[in-house]
Every structure is written in structure tokens, then in C-alpha cells.
Amino acid sequence: MRETALGGGASTDGVVRVGDTVRRPPQHATPLMREVLQHLERVGFDAAPRWLGVDDQGRDVLTYIEGDTFTDRGTMHPYIGDPPNRVRFDGEQRAAVFRLLRRYHDTFDADVVCHGDYGPWNLVWRERKPVAILDFDHAHVGEPGEDVGYALRFFVGYGFADADPDELVRRTRAALAAYGRDFTVPALLAAEYDRAEQACLRNGWHRQLARLPTERAWLAANRGLF
Numbered sequence: 001m002r003e004t005a006l007g008g009g010a011s012t013d014g015v016v017r018v019g020d021t022v023r024r025p026p027q028h029a030t031p032l033m034r035e036v037l038q039h040l041e042r043v044g045f046d047a048a049p050r051w052l053g054v055d056d057q058g059r060d061v062l063t064y065i066e067g068d069t070f071t072d073r074g075t076m077h078p079y080i081g082d083p084p085n086r087v088r089f090d091g092e093q094r095a096a097v098f099r100l101l102r103r104y105h106d107t108f109d110a111d112v113v114c115h116g117d118y119g120p121w122n123l124v125w126r127e128r129k130p131v132a133i134l135d136f137d138h139a140h141v142g143e144p145g146e147d148v149g150y151a152l153r154f155f156v157g158y159g160f161a162d163a164d165p166d167e168l169v170r171r172t173r174a175a176l177a178a179y180g181r182d183f184t185v186p187a188l189l190a191a192e193y194d195r196a197e198q199a200c201l202r203n204g205w206h207r208q209l210a211r212l213p214t215e216r217a218w219l220a221a222n223r224g225l226f
Contacts, residue, residue, distance in 0.1 A: 001018050001019050002018070003016040003017070003018050003023070004016060004017045004018075006022065013025075014027075014028075015028065017064055019064075020063065020064050021052065021061050021062060021063060021064055022049065022061070022062045022063070022064050023055060023057075023059040023060070023061055023062075024059055024060045024062065025058075025059055026058050026059065026060070028060070028137055029060045029137070030137065030139070032113065032136075032139050032140070033136040033137060033139050034051050034060070036113050036136050036139050037049060037050065037051035037062070037136060038051055039107065039108075039113075040104075040107060043107045045103070045104065045107050047100060047103065047104070047131060047132045047133055048104075048132055048133050048134075048136075049062040049063045049064075049065060049132070049134065050062065050063040065124045065131075065132045065134070066124075066126075067124035067125055067126045067131055067132065068124070068125045068126065069121070069123075069124060069125070069134070070087065070120050070121045070125075087120065089120070089155055091171070091174055092129075093128060093129065093130070093155075094155050094156070094171065094174065094175050094178070095174065095175070095177075095178035096129050096130050096178075097123070097130050097151065097155055097175075097178075098148075098151065098155075098175045098176070098178040098179040099178050099179070099180075100123075100130050100133065101115075101118060101147055101148070101151060101179060102178075102179045102180050102181070104133060105144045105147070111141045112141070112142065112143070112144050113139050113140065113141055113142075114139065114140055114141070114142040114143070114144070114146045114147045115133060115136060115138070115139060115147050116136075116137075116138025116139055116140055116142075116146075116147070116150075117135060117137070117138045117150070118133070118147045118150055118151045119150070119151070119154045120154060120155070122134045122135045144181075145183055145188050145191070146191075146192070146195070148176070148179060148181075148183060148188065149183075149188040149189055149191060149192035150192055151175075152172060152175060152185075152188070152189065152192075153189070153192060153196075153215070155175065156168055156171045156172055156175060158189065158215050158218045158219060158222075159214040159215045159217065159218035159219075160211075160214065160215075165218075165221075165222045165225055166225065168222075169222070169225045169226060172185055172226070184226075185226040186219060186223040186226055189215075189219050190216075190219065193212060193215055193216055193219070196208065196212060197209065197212055200212070
């Protein structure tokens with residue numbers, strides 16, 4: 001059967017579509033990723049791929065979910081390039097994103113398994129709304145606020161978004177209302193920036209490391225608004 005490469009950067013190297021399935025090389029898989037996908041199937045969470053096992057090449061086989069994906073992170077990510085036309089999300093889209101994240105977190109009775117990379121590039125979109133979550137490669141047991149803080153960075157944006165501070169605070173409150181839980185936002189974002197810095201140092205992501213001070217400076221100047 002024909003194999004079609006699925007683009008999207010280093011995180012999708014070697015990932016292909018075969019019919020109604022996606023095949024992912026072993027380096028993209030972890031035991032926890034498989035456990036999470038099996039858990040989501042057991043509890044009836046319909047907004048993620050199903051894990052179907054491995055093929056004769058040792059690749060993980062997942063169900064393919066129809067929809068649009070953002071394969072060019074540079075149009076959304078504040079650290080990859082400076083595109084003239086950056087993707088922007090409206091209030092309805094952000095609300096849907098955070099409602100979907102809460103649905104995912106609520107499938108766990110005790111220890112929550114964070115997605116670990118809940119950005120626009122790891123969602124499937126139909127009619128401009130998120131309908132499914134992809135790529136659980138970075139799944140880990142943690143606090144829900146880790147995913148929430150990460151999502152706020154990329155769906156609201158602080159220091160890079162073309163909006164005044166009051167508007168970004170309004171967007172933040174609307175996003176958290178959609179998620180259905182309140183957080184101390186300055187602490188949430190500060191912890192996210194600390195995690196991002198450690199990841200940058202660990203992986204040699206120099207461009208992101210160089211731009212993190214912009215986010216930290218925005219937070220320092222506007223934390224009182226929250």
C-alpha cells in the first residue's frame with residue numbers, strides 16, 4: 001500500500017500515512033505514549049488516535065484522523081523565524097482549544113498525564129476548530145497547569161502577540177474560563193518559562209533561549225494586571 005510522508009519538522013521524520021493509518025518509527029514512541037492512547041480508547045475519548053499495535057517494520061500504527069494540521073510551526077511559534085503572516089487564533093478557537101484540553105485531563109481519575117506539547121501543531125482542525133489531539137511523544141505525569149501554561153504561551157502569547165496587555169489578560173481569562181479552572185497566572189507562566197529554559201539548555205535550542213527574556217520581561221511588567 002502507498003506510503004505518504006506527513007510533514008511537520010523533526011517531530012514527524014519518517015512518519016507516513018498508509019491508507020487509514022499513520023505509521024510512526026520507534027524513535028517517536030514511548031511506553032507511556034502507548035499507554036495513554038490505550039487509556040483514552042478505554043474511556044471513550046474520541047479526540048485522539050487509536051493505537052493499533054506495531055507493523056512488520058516495528059513502527060507504531062495509529063488511526064488516521066481526517067482534518068487540517070499546521071505543518072509549518074514557524075507561522076505560529078514565537079521562536080522559529082519571523083514570518084510576515086503569522087497564524088492568529090480568535091476567541092472561539094481559543095475557547096475550543098482549552099475545552100478540549102480539559103476534556104483530555106478529565107479522563108484521568110488520579111495522576112494526570114500531561115500531553116507535554118499542546119500547541120496548535122499537535123491538534124487536528126476542521127472548519128477552523130480543534131477536533132483531536134496528536135503526538136503524545138512528550139506525555140508525562142504532572143500537574144494540569146503544565147499543559148495549561150504551555151497552551152497559554154502559544155494560543156495567547158506574551159511579549160510577541162500584536163495586542164496590548166489588557167487585551168492579552170482578557171484573552172487569558174477567557175481561555176481559563178473555557179478550561180473551567182482558575183490558576184494564578186503569573187506563577188503558571190513563570191513555571192512554564194523555567195521549564196522552557198531547561199529544555200532549551202538541554203536540547204541546544206538557542207533561538208528560543210534568546211527570546212525567552214522577552215516573555216519574562218512582559219510578565220514582570222504586567223503581572224499586576226492578573
